[in-house]
Amino acid sequence: MNPEAAGPTLLLINPWIYDFAAYDFFARPLGLLYLAGFLKARGYAVHLVDCLDTDHARPGPFGTGRYPKVILPAPAALRDIPRRYGRYGISETDFQAHLARLPQPAAILVTSLMTYWYPGVTAIIRLVRERFPRTPVILGGTYATLCPEHARQFSGADLVVTGPGEDAIIKSLENLGLPPSSDRTATPLLTYPALHLLSHLSYIPILTSRGCPLECSYCASRLLMPRYRRRSPGEAVEELEFWRERLGLEDVAFYDDALLVDAPSHLLVILEELERRGLRFRFHTPNGLHARFITREVAHRLKGSGFNTLRVGVETTALGEARLDRKLAAGDLEAAIAYLTEAGFRREEMGVYLLLGLPHQDEEALLASIRRVRELGATPVLAQYSPIPGTVLWPEAVKCSRYDLEAEPLFHNNSLFPCWPEFSWELFNHIKRLAEAKEL
Numbered sequence: 001m002n003p004e005a006a007g008p009t010l011l012l013i014n015p016w017i018y019d020f021a022a023y024d025f026f027a028r029p030l031g032l033l034y035l036a037g038f039l040k041a042r043g044y045a046v047h048l049v050d051c052l053d054t055d056h057a058r059p060g061p062f063g064t065g066r067y068p069k070v071i072l073p074a075p076a077a078l079r080d081i082p083r084r085y086g087r088y089g090i091s092e093t094d095f096q097a098h099l100a101r102l103p104q105p106a107a108i109l110v111t112s113l114m115t116y117w118y119p120g121v122t123a124i125i126r127l128v129r130e131r132f133p134r135t136p137v138i139l140g141g142t143y144a145t146l147c148p149e150h151a152r153q154f155s156g157a158d159l160v161v162t163g164p165g166e167d168a169i170i171k172s173l174e175n176l177g178l179p180p181s182s183d184r185t186a187t188p189l190l191t192y193p194a195l196h197l198l199s200h201l202s203y204i205p206i207l208t209s210r211g212c213p214l215e216c217s218y219c220a221s222r223l224l225m226p227r228y229r230r231r232s233p234g235e236a237v238e239e240l241e242f243w244r245e246r247l248g249l250e251d252v253a254f255y256d257d258a259l260l261v262d263a264p265s266h267l268l269v270i271l272e273e274l275e276r277r278g279l280r281f282r283f284h285t286p287n288g289l290h291a292r293f294i295t296r297e298v299a300h301r302l303k304g305s306g307f308n309t310l311r312v313g314v315e316t317t318a319l320g321e322a323r324l325d326r327k328l329a330a331g332d333l334e335a336a337i338a339y340l341t342e343a344g345f346r347r348e349e350m351g352v353y354l355l356l357g358l359p360h361q362d363e364e365a366l367l368a369s370i371r372r373v374r375e376l377g378a379t380p381v382l383a384q385y386s387p388i389p390g391t392v393l394w395p396e397a398v399k400c401s402r403y404d405l406e407a408e409p410l411f412h413n414n415s416l417f418p419c420w421p422e423f424s425w426e427l428f429n430h431i432k433r434l435a436e437a438k439e440l
């Protein structure tokens with residue numbers, strides 16, 4: 001929490017997660033932090049309360065780890081799920097203590113991520129309303145964009161804003177009689193995400209691009225960011241250098257949807273420039289890299305530049321079935337893993353995401369994918385499919401689900417395997433053991 005400006009006071013909040021499972025795998029509320037930096041640059045006094053900014057219950061490597069969890073009764077719709085539901089993040093007492101220390105804000109801006117995490121959003125909005133009953137509450141982010149009608153009906157916010165928030169938030173604040181006191185950024189630094197507002201940060205979360213030029217049928221990238229845009233390599237380098245100097249951080253997590261698109265004129269230029277400036281980082285790609293763009297040159301450059309936690313987005317290697325993603329052709333994965341291995345990446349450093357629980361997924365094909373990834377010398381990482389409204393696959397997901405996905409976003413939760421009619425815990429555990437190499 002750190003205002004540093006004299007314009008209208010805004011309170012920005014990243015809510016708790018309510019779920020059966022949540023792990024902090026390089027997860028920081030980057031969208032909200034971007035808005036914080038953007039609003040500060042326009043003269044607003046910005047306070048941040050991040051309900052996930054806390055010590056981990058069990059720390060993992062590089063600042064990842066298990067969030068503290070309080071077990072709570074599951075919402076009625078999820079009562080029959082035999083898993084422990086709960087709230088992840090800071091305690092409610094700590095949240096109230098944060099609120100108690102704040103000055104009266106002129107507006108409250110709440111972000112949202114997974115559609116099925118909306119109970120965290122509603123809980124936060126209820127609490128801030130108790131504390132600041134007359135302050136308008138504006139909701140934005142992923143849930144707000146993908147389920148705007150649901151959010152308008154149930155979140156308790158006065159206003160629900162969809163899509164990228166920068167322009168929209170200024171308009172909304174102007175409508176509330178809270179215009180910016182400065183209409184331009186004084187220095188480029190001020191448009192960076194306000195990372196320094198976080199108290200637990202051991203890596204730099206960064207976006208060198210927004211959106212994705214591809215359109216996989218299960219993915220929401222286009223709905224969230226309709227146009228693919230890239231920053232100049234120089235800008236990304238400047239930002240990394242800035243945070244390195246200001247916060248002394250050496251780890252970097254890329255949040256890009258499409259980090260390797262046109263790598264020779266983008267990522268590779270960034271990496272070369274960092275090398276030229278003598279800036280060495282450890283890089284992590286929690287969000288998955290496109291296998292088809294991993295050429296020999298790219299693989300060697302990634303290794304030479306300190307890429308560490310590699311995740312390659314593949315989803316399924318069953319080349320006989322109708323392809324749901326647009327990022328892979330026959331032979332792409334084989335070539336990518338071969339180049340990465342040649343460059344020196346070890347099996348445990350190369351995680352390959354495989355989607356589990358897709359509509360009409362052929363289990364044999366999935367098992368074959370798992371075996372294939374292991375044969376190739378990489379590690380299969382199961383990613384459980386979450387159906388997303390507005391995607392190409394959504395109508396099929398709705399049709400084949402045993403839940404009413406359209407009425408209730410809680411059913412989008414990937415822990416339910418909502419689009420896998422034959423789901424059973426035995427089958428899931430079998431597949432998981434196979435992926436973890438406990439069964440062959």
Ligand code: B12
Binds near residue numbers: 032168
């Ligand atoms: C990075 C990322 C992650 C990171 C962590 C993200 C985090 N911050 O916590 C990691 C790798 C951990 C992750 C995990 C998962 N993710 Co993810 N992730 C993303 C990703 C690629 C980017 C999010 C991001 O930071 N964007 C960048 C910022 C700048 O954008 P933004 O947050 O949207 O913010 C802008 C606007 O929304 C708006 N805004 C935001 N807040 C506010 C507030 C106000 C008031 C206003 C006005 C505007 C506003 O303005 C911001 C700036 O323009 C998105 C896809 C995407 N392209 O967005 C998927 C996405 C959110 N993830 C998704 C999924 C499915 C998952 C997983 C379930 C994957 C899996 N199968 O394991 C897991 C779940 C994790 C768990 N259960 O713990 C889905 C969402 C599914 C759903 N039903 O909601 C998405 C949409 C990807 C997809 N498949 O299409 N994810």
Ligand code: SF4
Binds near residue numbers: 214215216220221313
């Ligand atoms: S390549 Fe990745 S980010 Fe792009 S549309 Fe496909 S799944 Fe989404």
